[in-house]
Amino acid sequence: MRHLIALCCCLFGLLSFSVYAAESSPQDSLLTELVGAKLKNMTPILEKLANTQGEAILPLFRILLGGDLYYIKADKSLVGQFDEQGNTVYKDVFSQVVVPNLSKKDVKKIRVNNTLRGYLRNAIAQIQLTAKSPELRQSAVRELLSKLDKDTINLIEALYPNEANKKVKEAMGLALSMYAATSIDLVPSNRLVAIERLSTSLEGDVRNTLTKLMKDENPAIVKAASEALENIAQRANRFAFIDQLFFGLSLGSVLLLASIGLAITFGVMGVINMAHGEMIMLGAYTTYVVQLIMPNYIDYSIWVAIPAAFLVSGLMGVLIERLVIRHLHGRPLETLLATFGISLILQQLVRTIFSPLNRQVSTPSWMSGSWEINPVLSLTLNRLYILAFALLVFIALVIILKKTSLGLNVRAVSQNRSMAKAMGVKTNWVDAMTFGLGSGIAGIAGVALSQLTNVGPNLGQAYIIDSFMVVVFGGVGNLLGTLVAAFSLGIATKFLEPTTGAVLAAIIVLVFIILFIQKRPKGLFPQKGRAAE
Amino acid sequence: MSANENTVESFRETFRRDQVWPFLTPAQTKVNVDNQMILYVEDLNLSFDGFKALNNLNLYVNDGELRCLIGANGAGKTTLMDVITGKTQCDSGTVFFGQTHNLLNKDEAAIAQLGIGRKFQKPTVFEEQSVFDNLELSLKTDKGVLPTLFSRLTPTQIDRIDEVLKIVGLAKHRFMLAGALSHGQKQWLEIGMLLAADPRLLLIDEPVAGMTPQETEKTAELLTSLAGERTVIVVEHDMEFVRSIARTVTVLHQGSVLAEGTMDQIQSNRDVIEVYLGESEIAEGEEV
Amino acid sequence: MISINKVDQLYGGTQILWGLDLEIEPGSITCIMGRNGVGKTTLLKAIMGLLPIKSGEITMHGQALNKQSAEKRAYSGIGYVPQGRDIFPMLTVEENLRIGLPVRSKRTKDSPKDIPEKIFELFPVLKDMLHRRGGDLSGGQQQQLAIGRALVLEPTVLILDEPNEGIQPNIVKQIGDVILKLNAEDGLTVILVEQKLGFARRVGKEFRLIEKGRVVASDKMENLDDSLIKQYLAV
Amino acid sequence: ADTIKVGVLHSLSGTMAISETTLKDTVLMMVEEQNKKGGLLGKQLEAIVVDPASNWPLFAEKGRELLTQEKVDVIFGSWTSVSRKSVLPVLEELNGLMFYPVQYEGEESSKNVFYTGAAPNQQAIPAVDYLMNDLDVERFVLAGTDYVYPRTTNKILEAYLKAKGVAAKDIMINYTPFGHSDWQSIVSDIKKFGGEGKKTAVVSTINGDANIPFYKELGNQGISSEDIPVVAFSVGEEELSGLDTKPLVGHLAAWNYFQSVESDANDEFIAKWKAFTKDSNRVTNDPMEATYIGFKMWANAVTDAGTTDVDAVEQAMIGQETPNLTGGIAVMNKNHHLSKPVLIGEIQDDGQFEVVWETDGVVAGDAWSDFLPGSKDLISDWTAPIKCGNYNTKTKTCSGQVY
Amino acid sequence: MTRLTEWFSAGRSSGKHTLPFVVILLTMTLLASAANLFLPADSALYVSTYTITLLGKYLCYAMLALAVDIIWGYCGILSLGHGAFFALGGYAMGMYLMRQIGDRGVYGNPLLPDFMVFLDWKELPWFWLGMDHFWFAMLMAVVVPGILAFVFGWLAFRSRVTGVYLSIMTQALTYALLLAFFRNEMGFGGNNGLTDFKEILGFDLQADSTRVSLFMITALLLAVLFVVSQRILSSRFGKVVLAIRDAESRSRFIGYRTDRYKVWLFVYSAVIAGIAGALYVPQVGIINPGEFSPINSIEMVIWVAVGGRGTLIGAIIGAILVNYAKTRFTAIMPDAWLFALGAMFVLVTLYLPKGLMGLYAQMMAKRRPAKTQESEA
Ligand SMILES: Nc1ncnc2c1ncn2[C@@H]1O[C@H](COP(=O)(O)OP(=O)(O)OP(=O)(O)O)[C@@H](O)[C@H]1O
Ligand SMILES: Nc1ncnc2c1ncn2[C@@H]1O[C@H](COP(=O)(O)OP(=O)(O)OP(=O)(O)O)[C@@H](O)[C@H]1O
Numbered sequence A: 001m002r003h004l005i006a007l008c009c010c011l012f013g014l015l016s017f018s019v020y021a022a023e024s025s026p027q028d029s030l031l032t033e034l035v036g037a038k039l040k041n042m043t044p045i046l047e048k049l050a051n052t053q054g055e056a057i058l059p060l061f062r063i064l065l066g067g068d069l070y071y072i073k074a075d076k077s078l079v080g081q082f083d084e085q086g087n088t089v090y091k092d093v094f095s096q097v098v099v100p101n102l103s104k105k106d107v108k109k110i111r112v113n114n115t116l117r118g119y120l121r122n123a124i125a126q127i128q129l130t131a132k133s134p135e136l137r138q139s140a141v142r143e144l145l146s147k148l149d150k151d152t153i154n155l156i157e158a159l160y161p162n163e164a165n166k167k168v169k170e171a172m173g174l175a176l177s178m179y180a181a182t183s184i185d186l187v188p189s190n191r192l193v194a195i196e197r198l199s200t201s202l203e204g205d206v207r208n209t210l211t212k213l214m215k216d217e218n219p220a221i222v223k224a225a226s227e228a229l230e231n232i233a234q235r236a237n238r239f240a241f242i243d244q245l246f247f248g249l250s251l252g253s254v255l256l257l258a259s260i261g262l263a264i265t266f267g268v269m270g271v272i273n274m275a276h277g278e279m280i281m282l283g284a285y286t287t288y289v290v291q292l293i294m295p296n297y298i299d300y301s302i303w304v305a306i307p308a309a310f311l312v313s314g315l316m317g318v319l320i321e322r323l324v325i326r327h328l329h330g331r332p333l334e335t336l337l338a339t340f341g342i343s344l345i346l347q348q349l350v351r352t353i354f355s356p357l358n359r360q361v362s363t364p365s366w367m368s369g370s371w372e373i374n375p376v377l378s379l380t381l382n383r384l385y386i387l388a389f390a391l392l393v394f395i396a397l398v399i400i401l402k403k404t405s406l407g408l409n410v411r412a413v414s415q416n417r418s419m420a421k422a423m424g425v426k427t428n429w430v431d432a433m434t435f436g437l438g439s440g441i442a443g444i445a446g447v448a449l450s451q452l453t454n455v456g457p458n459l460g461q462a463y464i465i466d467s468f469m470v471v472v473f474g475g476v477g478n479l480l481g482t483l484v485a486a487f488s489l490g491i492a493t494k495f496l497e498p499t500t501g502a503v504l505a506a507i508i509v510l511v512f513i514i515l516f517i518q519k520r521p522k523g524l525f526p527q528k529g530r531a532a533e
Numbered sequence B: 001m002s003a004n005e006n007t008v009e010s011f012r013e014t015f016r017r018d019q020v021w022p023f024l025t026p027a028q029t030k031v032n033v034d035n036q037m038i039l040y041v042e043d044l045n046l047s048f049d050g051f052k053a054l055n056n057l058n059l060y061v062n063d064g065e066l067r068c069l070i071g072a073n074g075a076g077k078t079t080l081m082d083v084i085t086g087k088t089q090c091d092s093g094t095v096f097f098g099q100t101h102n103l104l105n106k107d108e109a110a111i112a113q114l115g116i117g118r119k120f121q122k123p124t125v126f127e128e129q130s131v132f133d134n135l136e137l138s139l140k141t142d143k144g145v146l147p148t149l150f151s152r153l154t155p156t157q158i159d160r161i162d163e164v165l166k167i168v169g170l171a172k173h174r175f176m177l178a179g180a181l182s183h184g185q186k187q188w189l190e191i192g193m194l195l196a197a198d199p200r201l202l203l204i205d206e207p208v209a210g211m212t213p214q215e216t217e218k219t220a221e222l223l224t225s226l227a228g229e230r231t232v233i234v235v236e237h238d239m240e241f242v243r244s245i246a247r248t249v250t251v252l253h254q255g256s257v258l259a260e261g262t263m264d265q266i267q268s269n270r271d272v273i274e275v276y277l278g279e280s281e282i283a284e285g286e287e288v
Numbered sequence C: 001m002i003s004i005n006k007v008d009q010l011y012g013g014t015q016i017l018w019g020l021d022l023e024i025e026p027g028s029i030t031c032i033m034g035r036n037g038v039g040k041t042t043l044l045k046a047i048m049g050l051l052p053i054k055s056g057e058i059t060m061h062g063q064a065l066n067k068q069s070a071e072k073r074a075y076s077g078i079g080y081v082p083q084g085r086d087i088f089p090m091l092t093v094e095e096n097l098r099i100g101l102p103v104r105s106k107r108t109k110d111s112p113k114d115i116p117e118k119i120f121e122l123f124p125v126l127k128d129m130l131h132r133r134g135g136d137l138s139g140g141q142q143q144q145l146a147i148g149r150a151l152v153l154e155p156t157v158l159i160l161d162e163p164n165e166g167i168q169p170n171i172v173k174q175i176g177d178v179i180l181k182l183n184a185e186d187g188l189t190v191i192l193v194e195q196k197l198g199f200a201r202r203v204g205k206e207f208r209l210i211e212k213g214r215v216v217a218s219d220k221m222e223n224l225d226d227s228l229i230k231q232y233l234a235v
Numbered sequence D: 001a002d003t004i005k006v007g008v009l010h011s012l013s014g015t016m017a018i019s020e021t022t023l024k025d026t027v028l029m030m031v032e033e034q035n036k037k038g039g040l041l042g043k044q045l046e047a048i049v050v051d052p053a054s055n056w057p058l059f060a061e062k063g064r065e066l067l068t069q070e071k072v073d074v075i076f077g078s079w080t081s082v083s084r085k086s087v088l089p090v091l092e093e094l095n096g097l098m099f100y101p102v103q104y105e106g107e108e109s110s111k112n113v114f115y116t117g118a119a120p121n122q123q124a125i126p127a128v129d130y131l132m133n134d135l136d137v138e139r140f141v142l143a144g145t146d147y148v149y150p151r152t153t154n155k156i157l158e159a160y161l162k163a164k165g166v167a168a169k170d171i172m173i174n175y176t177p178f179g180h181s182d183w184q185s186i187v188s189d190i191k192k193f194g195g196e197g198k199k200t201a202v203v204s205t206i207n208g209d210a211n212i213p214f215y216k217e218l219g220n221q222g223i224s225s226e227d228i229p230v231v232a233f234s235v236g237e238e239e240l241s242g243l244d245t246k247p248l249v250g251h252l253a254a255w256n257y258f259q260s261v262e263s264d265a266n267d268e269f270i271a272k273w274k275a276f277t278k279d280s281n282r283v284t285n286d287p288m289e290a291t292y293i294g295f296k297m298w299a300n301a302v303t304d305a306g307t308t309d310v311d312a313v314e315q316a317m318i319g320q321e322t323p324n325l326t327g328g329i330a331v332m333n334k335n336h337h338l339s340k341p342v343l344i345g346e347i348q349d350d351g352q353f354e355v356v357w358e359t360d361g362v363v364a365g366d367a368w369s370d371f372l373p374g375s376k377d378l379i380s381d382w383t384a385p386i387k388c389g390n391y392n393t394k395t396k397t398c399s400g401q402v403y
Numbered sequence E: 001m002t003r004l005t006e007w008f009s010a011g012r013s014s015g016k017h018t019l020p021f022v023v024i025l026l027t028m029t030l031l032a033s034a035a036n037l038f039l040p041a042d043s044a045l046y047v048s049t050y051t052i053t054l055l056g057k058y059l060c061y062a063m064l065a066l067a068v069d070i071i072w073g074y075c076g077i078l079s080l081g082h083g084a085f086f087a088l089g090g091y092a093m094g095m096y097l098m099r100q101i102g103d104r105g106v107y108g109n110p111l112l113p114d115f116m117v118f119l120d121w122k123e124l125p126w127f128w129l130g131m132d133h134f135w136f137a138m139l140m141a142v143v144v145p146g147i148l149a150f151v152f153g154w155l156a157f158r159s160r161v162t163g164v165y166l167s168i169m170t171q172a173l174t175y176a177l178l179l180a181f182f183r184n185e186m187g188f189g190g191n192n193g194l195t196d197f198k199e200i201l202g203f204d205l206q207a208d209s210t211r212v213s214l215f216m217i218t219a220l221l222l223a224v225l226f227v228v229s230q231r232i233l234s235s236r237f238g239k240v241v242l243a244i245r246d247a248e249s250r251s252r253f254i255g256y257r258t259d260r261y262k263v264w265l266f267v268y269s270a271v272i273a274g275i276a277g278a279l280y281v282p283q284v285g286i287i288n289p290g291e292f293s294p295i296n297s298i299e300m301v302i303w304v305a306v307g308g309r310g311t312l313i314g315a316i317i318g319a320i321l322v323n324y325a326k327t328r329f330t331a332i333m334p335d336a337w338l339f340a341l342g343a344m345f346v347l348v349t350l351y352l353p354k355g356l357m358g359l360y361a362q363m364m365a366k367r368r369p370a371k372t373q374e375s376e377a
């Protein structure tokens, strides 16, 4: 109990000190020590800083953690590098006042490495246990779960009774239980209660703790721990299934995006479009160029890139149709040949313009990271958005083809070109528009893929085979088939992968498709009727 | 227990002493027409996505007969031929060729090899090959892979092709690509292909569509001359033509038989007039 | 209305039409006859613009059609019912009919959202079949659909290539009635290729006989006598 | 001939163009520079560039073309092991000379090839040592692309780790096809594997195009370098230039060279490269340094030998010393492999690596791994009296072929 | 037997270019070979070994194109997976050559190929057994592609998989094999494949005489396969095949079991591809899974299209020409050759719809316009 009181005093002292410290500048001697310190020697300096400065040091730690801490070569004073509307500015670490007239040449970076980052994170968490925002406090507790030492526990214990926020309190309780469960000097019954409490949590650190308890000397503890683990595993398994399903849907959405344009150019128009992949590639490069043009608005760049990519790929598609495909009506196999040639040309074209190297496309901040539902289930945001986006594109396309005359006309043209002409259908226009639409959608797919994979000259090649496979598996000429095929192949692959590995899963899926087509020679959703025979 | 019984049962079934296993029975190609009948079609049903194209259809055709099949557009005439020739699987029913050949479990090629030939409503010929080659391919020969690989035209076969060419009036076009023939010429070529195949049963779907009156007459003669030795089933909407060849006429309606009889009987059948012929048909027919 | 002057046409190396001349009067029903393979279908396709001609001129209302694409000709009011029907097989009956709606709205200046009821009055069977695939219909049903489809365009000239091929007798009669009715009521000009004399005589007002790609006889239908038939139609 | 011909056998199209085009340009730059200095033996150098188009048999064909049609004196070329294996018989048949600048699986030493990239003991083993000693890693994920370099490297590492007392259940091995782009499940598996209480690291031999989606997935699933560091052997500055590195800060790579290392030689090299490519954002990388060292050594060897004759140059090569761009001296050993320093760097948010560890002095490249049963008795020594690429120290024979 | 000779001596109009073509092919081969072996290297007419090897490779590709054309040009089956059969034939030969290395591999293991030694394999997998016998290996080079083609074709043609469905399935087939052969566990050397061959039937693979012999054997086999194929396709079997291409269901209605025809033609074509692969490997010196790549298979189709689909000579000429163009372009303009090649494919499609042979036929037709019609009669 005495301990506790002492600690509380200490804590208040610390707090009041930090209030005071925030006004004046922290000890300069320690700070200058940071400059020019070897990486190995930095931890003790930082520790000292943390101990003496408390919360006041947070800005410094945060900047250092982000790798943005610099010092001015001239006077060895510390500044943070910030990005303000695309301009790099340097601000004083504590007062946040911009230091004018500094350029990159005048400053030098203070390096950090993993060890330091690990330390910083922990230190920040310790300090943040008393932060104002409940979210910060909660994440601080969670951060600390992996390194619960006596001091931390004491701190948490002191804060626990006064914690108002339910979630933070819960997290703190968890930390205390974890500590209690492992304290050998505690009475076993208390430990058992703690273990019981742990069995409701999905935190990885909890599981690690319980796993360690399996080696405990007390058989009752071991039994309880194993029961708790069992409990957790059962719940985790359920989430693992959801996780896998999400992976499958996500892969499916990528397949869908990649193949949906082909479902039009190939499925509806009958052009064996080997340049489809390059249309995707053009879309991805468009995203790159858009980000190049608006480097300070990466978060909005996607919204510009989507229509831009649609236009670029779409216009390229119209161009290809007007120059080449138009002359190949009624000779579907020859379209394979010509579009293969076009795909070679387009690949080399981007190689010439953009170099053969991959280009960097950044992910907007709102698409980065993941949506953490609980400690074992988190869905990555970019994939979540892409999944939604794929469905949206699909629906839009279905509407275009069903509700506008384009859809009807293109089908008529592909079934009987000269009769369509005789019915007043402007076949040239329809062809160009349809090919443009298919290509444009491929371009949009490129925008999405640029968020997941390489933007390089080979991007298209990587997707062309899968795209054809999906369209054919679904049934040529059937958009719904493409949708179902994409998702079922995606899900099948993802459920196979854990047991077979990625390579074998791919092989199994291919063999499955081959065998499936024997059963249904026209794909999942075959075209029916007399004429289809 | 019952599963066990089933196994025993099926074992017994497999080894019944009064029957030989199907694969041991010698391939029968002879058509058994002991009771005069060459084609039995019984209780045939077929629907496409709920649409009943054939509805309890029964049809019996005697050996050597020339039978005309008429009926409204969409009555199921072509579909019936599709079922007989193995193109379409029916939902239920029986189709026998002679007394022994169940056509329903045979594929198109097997049925054709049994001696059932067919002319399609829309003429289909091998467009990229010459008229001559079209006929050569149709000849009645062993159609297995190896025999075909090593076969050569015998003089009799060449004579036969020449004869057919003369009959169908394409002698001048023998080396022309079939694809370049006009619609009517393709009709003739297809009839020629039938003749070359020398089948036992001919199913002829609308042979005179697109032919001039004189050609129609010629076709009528040809078909009449074929009957007797062969059995011919003709589908046609040209009543004049039907009248000129028909002995027995069967009228289909909505997938089943509406009436059957001689031409005169049919022409005076009220139902037939209502759904098919129309009131003024007779008058119009007489005009020419 | 439509006049065809010295039209030559070739398939690859073989000439089919040889300086063919033909005059179609407005409001007439002209029946083009001739043996198989003389070039009737070829002629109709040339009028419709589906086949390029080598030389000569095709005019409608004095305007040259030669340079116009087929779709333009549809807008000018030519409706075409091809030999073999050429239904869009995977489109439903309704969709087959809807294809022509844009042309119709351009031609009639009202913009109909729906298929004119008139079509279903003429061919009631199409109404029952509205949602079935065109390719699934029987031959006769397809033929009716093909005519109905051409009528959606609200054409002033209707070209029919052997419309009775494979059609049941009462419908043949009905088609004849339809042609006569449209001709009488709407003044529709009809160009008809027909082999069956009975039908030709009943419906046609004029005839043109074609032999080896040339028009060899033309007159009023009443004047089509046995000697002409023997000379140009007999085998 | 009045010029000395330098063949360049790098893919300029197809899947490997991404990596190899840079090396072609590097050779061209070196040739240009050498010519400015007056060439070699009083002759100008002439670069002959061909495109084997990432097509492995074409490497043999183009190699033959370079040697017999163009009669080049030396070839700089190849990236993938399979392309090297393809051209190797041609080099040996026609007694050509090739410099191979990429880190590889070892298990080879040809009289006609000089290997200036790292052997496994110059990259993989030090990296794992670093993980175990400095980061206290106890569990390892060996993730690689399914081909011979990762397979072999992982075999060596597995043996090495087990020898160091790592239990089998603490090693997870995973292979993916070339260009694998869907890393969700694997990254999630890694996350799970790493979340079981012991400090875990990923040793990545993932190659080429598959890396970008892999790192993007790592970033998005929030695997930070403090939780589960990834140390890669095939990811350099150039690969990172196609990536937004912010989420990846702190992940590691092991190489013999990093652009960020400060030395005068390196600064000069980088400046020259940027000038040559007319692109101030172009980065340099380890295979470029390997090409640079190879070229310098070859030039010196030709000067020393006074001829471009392959046999003479080959002997003159052994013992050649050239300063590394990162400081220290690279030495060509008797086994045609270099002695080089090994560096471990952490990814920074500017796409560069920060060196966090390096070997004291240089490590000699080992052609035959000591950790594979088939090769532990083999050594390579191209000097008399052994003169053999695969000499068995037990049986005292040059096993297999003798050139 | 007499039937067989009779059959060979038959032959109708379509083969009228056969003899001149075979004569030209073989004469050129002999001349090139002699120029390599007997002329001094500095002679103006000397043909280098590099060229011989290159020509040999072209001829293997020509044989492969022949196989593709037989199935595509004549039967309408667009196989986008013929690379698989080629590669399997190649692997069979590669395995034989690998075994011939014996203890001259770098590890000196007399039984195991090098890649197995360093992956620490203890014994030869069963499918490597017997591959050290030349004739057995050669048998495998035709039997394995043949069986694969049979099984695949039997399944696909019987269930009436046609058109693009079939094409994409063949692509799936070769893609699956590509992935499988990449796996080191398969025992075919993974990504590196099989290489470092020493000798064939005791002859040093690097000797000029061996190279020339391989080249001549390739030419001879190409000629033989060409003639045999020509005969097969101009027989009635060939007409049935054409009939199947143009109207498969019609052919069934006149009594042909089209699936069987297709299966056997597919097998025949696969066997030719296998032979081509087996000849290819010793000449280029390596076989690896890259040969299974779907893009390769697409390229084969393009050779045929460039030469002229449906004419065997066209396929051969197309293969040689496209590959020659590739060789030249990559050397002349290493940075831009793909533009040239791509443009070539586009232009050929647009302006030579029937390929080079179509152009030739057009020119011939122009030269004697009147004669064509009658000459056939
Ligand atoms: N594959 C199919 N899918 C859907 N419906 C079909 C199919 N085949 C036939 N039908 C339908 O079956 C009915 C019978 O068609 P069928 O072609 O047999 O008529 P028909 O008697 O030959 O007519 P016609 O005299 O006009 O040729 C038609 O209504 C047709 O729509
Ligand atoms: N695509 C084509 N290529 C070459 N020749 C053709 C082609 N189409 C038709 N022909 C030829 O042109 C001639 C005229 O054909 P067309 O179809 O116009 O005849 P038609 O008078 O309509 O005959 P039918 O009464 O049989 O329909 C025929 O001799 C035919 O062989």
Ligand SMILES: NC(N)=O
Pocket: D079, D080, D081, D082, D102, D103, D104, D105, D149, D234
């Ligand atoms: N050698 C390599 N990296 O393939």
Ligand SMILES: [Mg+2]
Pocket: B077, B078, B079, B121, B205, C138, C139
């Ligand atoms: Mg019918």
Ligand SMILES: [Mg+2]
Pocket: B182, B183, C040, C041, C042, C083, C161
């Ligand atoms: Mg006609």
